Amino acid sequence: MSAAGPDGAAPAEANGGKTLAALVVAVFVYALMQTVVVPALKVLETGLHTTSAAAAWILTAFLLSSAVLTPVLGRLGDQYGKRRVILAVLAVYTVGMAGAVASQNIGQLIAARVLQGAALAVVPLSMAILREALPVRRLPFAMGLVSGVVGAGAGAGLIVGGLLADHLSWRWLFVLGTVLALVSLVLAALWVPADRRTAPGGIDMPGTVLLGGSLVAILLALAKGPSWGWSSGRVLGLLAIGVVLFVALVAVERSRRDALIDVAELADRPMLMTHMAAFLFGAGSYFFYLALPLYAQQRPAGTGVGFGASVTEAGLLMLAGALAVIPAGMAVGRLATALGPRWPMAGGFTLITAASVLFALAHDHKWQHAVFYAVVGVGTGLVIGVLPKLIADIVPLERTGTANGLNNIARTVGSAVGTALAAAVIASANAPRGATPDSTYTTLFWLAAAAGALGVVAAFLAVRRRVAADAPAAGAARPQQPQTAK
Secondary structure (H helix, E strand, O other), X not given: OOOHHHHHHHHHHHHHHHHHHXXXXXXHHHHHHXXXXXXXXXXXXXXXXXXXXXXXXXXXXXXXXXXXXXXXXXXXXXXXXXHHHHHHHHHHHHHHHHHHHHOOOHHHHHHHHHHHHHHHHHHHHHHHHHHHHOOXXXXXXXXXXXXHHXXXXXXXXXXXXXXXXXXXXXXXXXXXXXXXXXXXXXXXXXHOOOOXXXXXXXXXXXXXXXXXXXXXXXXXXXXXXXXXXXXXXXXXXXXXHHHHHHHHXXXXXXXXXXXXXXXXXXXXXXXXXXXHHXXXXXXXXXXXXXXXXXXXXXXXXXXXOOOOOOHHHHHHOOHHHHHHHHHHHHHHHHHHHHHOOHHHHHHHHHHHHXXXXXXXXXXXXXXXXXXHHHHHHHXXXXXXXXXXXXXXXXXXXXXXXXXXXXXXXXXXXXXXXXXXXXXXXXXXXXXXXXOOOHHHHHHXXXXXXXXXXXXXXXXXXXXXXXXXXXXXXXXXXXXXXXXXOO
């Protein structure tokens, strides 16, 4: 009997490793292609003979689609099988990538980007699959690794996008995406196991429609505010519609047994602060995503600001930060076990805040960009690595996909807010294109510091609660100590 344990454990360990590998690839592909178009927007605008306003929809359509589909797909995964849903998502993603390669005009490319937006659901679905498929002792490491890949892939996308935009046609952005999406689909089909447990209930159509409508209205207002004007009737009307729909969503969900949004769960302080931390992280990240490449590519003639770097060089200045995310995310498991999950989050936001302050005080040399952003990368890995751990400590197994989906939406909305604020700050400078004053960049870095500081506060309020063991793989042997804010 004693030999049976190891013999039986070895295949399980191997299968768990293959599952983790398949999910890492799928999440990396999503994260890479999320940002790969950012440095290539001007190339896309020229290649498709369109306007800057129309080209901006390449990002906006992806953002809106992600926000609407992610919580719904997370819920479907909890109810009908996470393997089934993640395979469907990757198949749709592959079609969206192939459609982008074949696009002949901006309308077709935007439609393809809508399909691609479904891929954000890969992240919460992966967290839910890991929670069920892996033993408890490997779960913190695996979640930290997958979370780290999200940040590293997003950073790598800026570099890869710059390389392809500088040296090849814009279509190669999506040729790469198609190949990678196919690889991830095959690996998931081979190595992601069937579900052992699903949630009861049906599809909450009223909640789905209200949540989707609210997110579309709010995100569209944030995306178009800089160009339409924040006081315009269209922006104010969209914001009002979004708020009204959200209030209606809360009212409807309180009375439903199969609610998409568990209002009591959402109002619980640890969960609320975990979502707030994701929101603040998303906002702070996009201050860097917009400010650093813009500064690096700006020519110093006239203003003395910028390095005059190519798109590729601007991306390479962020390489150290992108690479630092993964090892930091992988370290979260040990740190959380030793210190509690609030401390990696607080430490991560502290590093981001410190680096933001350093950027605000000194950013006129390339080494400062490389070194300070590497510090941001370490902080990023800690924050995004611990978020799924906090959620897993709060919600039962059957709501893991839904809860992680909502957390990703909080980060997406934060990204939209950060993008809108950054665009407003840049526009307020009233400077000619390519002549943004140094004070504008300093303001953006101080905004990033403010987001990081608020994140530190949220970290100490996102306290892990005692939870009942919800499944043998997720917590049957995991003793939990109640924690209180200190």
